[in-house]
Amino acid sequence: MKTTDVIIIGAGAAGLMAAYTLVKAGKTVTVLEARNRIGGRIHTISNKQFSTPVELGAEFIHGDLPVTLNLLKEAGIGSTDVGFEMWQHHNGKFEQSDEFVEGWGNFLEKLNQLEHDMPLNDFLQQNFSAEEYASMRTQIENYVAGYDTADSTDASAFALRNEWNHEDEDAQHRVNGGYCTMINYLADTCRNAGNDVLLNAVARQVIWKNDAVTVTTTNGNSYVAGKVIIALPLGLLQAPKDAEGAITFSPPLDEQEKAINNIGFGSVIKILLEFNDVFWESDAVTQLTGANLSTMGFLFANDEIPTFWTQAPAHSPLLTGWLGGPPAYDKKDMPDESIMQLAIASLSRVFKIEPEALHNKLVAWKVANWTAKAYTRGSYAYDKVESPQARKILLQPVANTVYFAGEYLYDGPAMGTVEAALTSGKNVAESVLKNKQL
CATH class of the missing domain: 3.90.660.10 (Polyamine Oxidase; Chain A, domain 2)
Structure with missing residues (x-):
């Protein structure tokens, strides 16, 4: 049974960035990945079918x-x-335009005056419920679904406002060569330093106490470390406990589990x-x-x-x-x-x-x-009204032993992106390194 400083569950951008940061600081890691490949929601394929490498995920x-x-x-x-160039096709006609919503200026002005957060649909019903705004409401709902992969019935108006006010189109x-060139660089750096990045290693249970973690996988293997970083997609963390790829904690993490379900996943x-x-x-x-x-x-x-x-x-x-x-x-x-x-x-x-x-x-x-996909179960995170408080809970390590990382824990205008995942992985690794018990 190999013992390392930190076990990382999930070899996506957040998990590998955390591993890379720890390894560069001289720590040892074991990365467990359920799939038969690294990258998570980054998946560049290069085969004879397509003439050039193509991105199935982040692009x-x-x-x-x-x-x-x-x-x-x-x-x-x-x-x-x-x-x-942005083009739109409406009523059989093409138009070059990046104006996705009619009356957008009026809508954003009203949204910027909002003082208390609420789901976006509630805001629309309170301020733009008249029939004359029916088309605008539909366009906004479609925009939120398309760009943020979110459901406007529970998506935070404040979070969307922050995003729309900081767009850098x-x-x-x-x-x-595709995003996987970056992912391979992170993994290769870890492997070249003597660390394991293990594929087809489906974590099933995390048994923890202060500064001691044992992770068991579905094939019966166990891995031991002083710390663990959970770098799984939010959709998998929200899955039922008996779902494929879901993990359980012993002792349970009830507060963190509740927080996980207070963040949206598209x-x-x-x-x-x-x-x-x-x-x-x-x-x-x-x-x-x-x-x-x-x-x-x-x-x-x-x-x-x-x-x-x-x-x-x-x-x-x-x-x-x-x-x-x-x-x-x-x-x-x-x-x-x-x-x-x-x-x-x-x-x-x-x-x-x-x-x-x-x-x-x-x-x-x-x-x-x-x-x-069983090990993803969605796209990327979006904020609900309760999400800022949920993130505060999940960003606090449990007994300086169990840490969480992922794009859903990033708080800023680049939410839902690879940048968000990399930033979270880097930040959580630096948090682990500050722990005097490591």
Whole structure:
């Protein structure tokens, strides 16, 4: 039975960043990962099916984010600026616009006057319940579902206000070679220092007392350390105790369990479609749509799959479809092929191309239904009204022995991003290092 300073459960961005920070400080770690790969909700695939590496999970660096960009620089990994145009398709017409909500200025002004937090839908009903605002309410709900993968019936108005007041849409990047290059760098640093990053190691029980932890896995193995960092997705922590991948604590962590359930966790389905040509840039589509889409980055449509994006500024034949929030949850049990067909049908209606013709152009496709995956069970976190207090509880180590890390514990405008996960992992490792018993 190998003993290390710290056990980390979960080899996603938060867990590996925590491990990396501890190892750089001279500590020993054991990382347990339930999947047969590292990365968590980062999953870059490179195979013969697609012509270039594609991202099933996290894809963008949303802004000039210091932890992410500094780590890439340290690892010698480059990033590419993403320049694109926002297009919308409504009532059969294309329009270049990044104005997603009619009356947005009036709405945000009223929201900025709010003094006490409440679910966003409650705010809308209190301030914009008249029939004349029906379209605006729907647009806002769709925006929250699509961008934040959240349910506006319980999403915090304060948190969304903070996000919308700090948007940095001009600074977007992609990681050269995919996000997994960064993940591999973190894991390799740990392994090269003699530490284990173990795959197919499904943690089942955490037995703890002050400065002593034993983690048992479903295959009967046990791992011993002085501390443990729980770096699992929030959706898995919220799962029933008998669910696949769920862990139990002995003694129980009742206060932390309640806090975990007071933070929202969204749903998402991502659909990657590679065609034999960049058909949306063709003369035929330009004539049909009346728009030149050669610099289109994002396309928003009132359709079953409402969001698509390209690889702009590259003229790649890859289109990515995105469905978030409650609509994604409602489709989580659909077969992948049926979801792909929905995306083709949406593109058919938007671009006025027969579905059969689009199928004939399709050379590769992949559906990433993150909500249906046992070791994820959703997309990323969003705040409920109770979430700030819940985070305070979860950020406090239990007896300086049990620590939590993850993007859901980040408090700032980059919530739900890789930056949030990396920041949390770094912060929790520094908290562990301050512990004199380590």
